[in-house]
Amino acid sequence: MSEDPVGAYLRDLDAALAVVPGPARARAAIVAEIGGGLTDAVADLLAGGCPGAEAGRRAVAEFGPPRLVAAEFVPVLVAAQVRRCALALLRTGPLVGTLWLLAAACAQRAALPLAWPVVLAAGAVVAVALAAAVPCTLFAVAVTGPAGRRRVDDPRPASWAALVAVAGAIVGDAVLLTALATQAPALLAGPGRVGSGPALAVLAAAASLTRLTLAVRGAALLRRTRTALADSPSGRPVAPRR
Amino acid sequence: MRAETLKGHLDALLLGALAEGARHGYGLIEALRVGSAGRLDLPKGTIYPALHRLEQAGLVRGSWSEESGRRRRMYELTPAGRRRLGAERAAWQEFAAAVTAVLLPPGSAPGPA
Numbered sequence: 001m002s003e004d005p006v007g008a009y010l011r012d013l014d015a016a017l018a019v020v021p022g023p024a025r026a027r028a029a030i031v032a033e034i035g036g037g038l039t040d041a042v043a044d045l046l047a048g049g050c051p052g053a054e055a056g057r058r059a060v061a062e063f064g065p066p067r068l069v070a071a072e073f074v075p076v077l078v079a080a081q082v083r084r085c086a087l088a089l090l091r092t093g094p095l096v097g098t099l100w101l102l103a104a105a106c107a108q109r110a111a112l113p114l115a116w117p118v119v120l121a122a123g124a125v126v127a128v129a130l131a132a133a134v135p136c137t138l139f140a141v142a143v144t145g146p147a148g149r150r151r152v153d154d155p156r157p158a159s160w161a162a163l164v165a166v167a168g169a170i171v172g173d174a175v176l177l178t179a180l181a182t183q184a185p186a187l188l189a190g191p192g193r194v195g196s197g198p199a200l201a202v203l204a205a206a207a208s209l210t211r212l213t214l215a216v217r218g219a220a221l222l223r224r225t226r227t228a229l230a231d232s233p234s235g236r237p238v239a240p241r242r
Numbered sequence: 243m244r245a246e247t248l249k250g251h252l253d254a255l256l257l258g259a260l261a262e263g264a265r266h267g268y269g270l271i272e273a274l275r276v277g278s279a280g281r282l283d284l285p286k287g288t289i290y291p292a293l294h295r296l297e298q299a300g301l302v303r304g305s306w307s308e309e310s311g312r313r314r315r316m317y318e319l320t321p322a323g324r325r326r327l328g329a330e331r332a333a334w335q336e337f338a339a340a341v342t343a344v345l346l347p348p349g350s351a352p353g354p355a
Contacts, residue, residue: 068288
């Protein structure tokens with residue numbers, strides 16, 4: 001018995017979309033929506049007198065090859081992925097930053113015997129990473145949302161910006177965690193060990209470690225978006241912009 | 243009409259087909275086909291990515307709704323989409339008038355020479 005052409009088409013479309021980095025929920029919604037369109041197309045063909053088996057075959061032929069349809073979705077899924085990564089940075093940044101600042105303030109107030117030159121050097125590196133990451137994050141969020149109306153068709157600049165932002169977060173978190181590791185003996189031995197300083201430092205480290213893990217994963221996804229865009233024939237505007 | 247020729251105008255065509263009210267993807271495909279007396283015939287599957295791009299650009303709004311027992315994703319123009327459609331219409335009229343003036347001057351035969 002031959003396979004239902006519509007079912008086979010949707011399976012092929014899902015497989016073609018699966019290699020494009022993008023939110024899984026968005027991919028499932030796309031397949032469901034196109035499945036609905038194919039169902040309508042088959043119903044129209046049947047109503048027009050087309051035999052049952054032929055209606056399915058004609059409907060999928062009229063929709064175009066699944067790989068072509070999936071390729072047209074690449075900028076859409078990439079923009080969604082880029083926006084997701086950038087929004088995650090935007091939401092976690094203030095929390096992670098506040099925890100580290102509070103931990104540093106408590107350590108200073110408790111006069112812990114930290115190697116302050118090391119702490120200040122780490123702070124300087126983090127400041128540079130932030131100076132690159134913050135504007136790039138804001139840019140990526142802005143151009144992949146409704147505010148980016150004229151640029152959303154081509155997510156390449158946003159993808160670059162998000163990659164820089166994620167790299168900044170990775171550098172910042174790695175430097176902070178390294179600095180903390182070098183100062184751990186002083187933190188644990190100091191008079192503030194029963195205060196909130198060490199506890200805040202542990203909390204900040206946990207937050208940074210979590211974000212670092214997510215950022216490394218995000219960087220890998222964003223690198224894949226760049227490959228997907230390079231391979232896609234549709235990583236460009238559909239209509240001429242004025 | 244060739245798909246490649248149409249592709250450059252797909253955004254404007256979709257915005258135009260949504261001017262009269264909300265439609266789902268297949269409804270838009272049919273609106274383009276019927277409205278052009280069958281002359282606009284794109285691979286139907288390519289309409290959907292274009293709609294998603296327009297949605298990300300804030301020109302149309304998409305939402306799932308229940309219709310005749312089936313879930314469908316309906317699209318409608320946003321205020322920004324209406325403004326964009328107005329601009330596309332004006333640009334097209336200007337372009338068409340200029341090309342017509344050169345290709346079909348008064349007194350020229352409309353068919354093959």
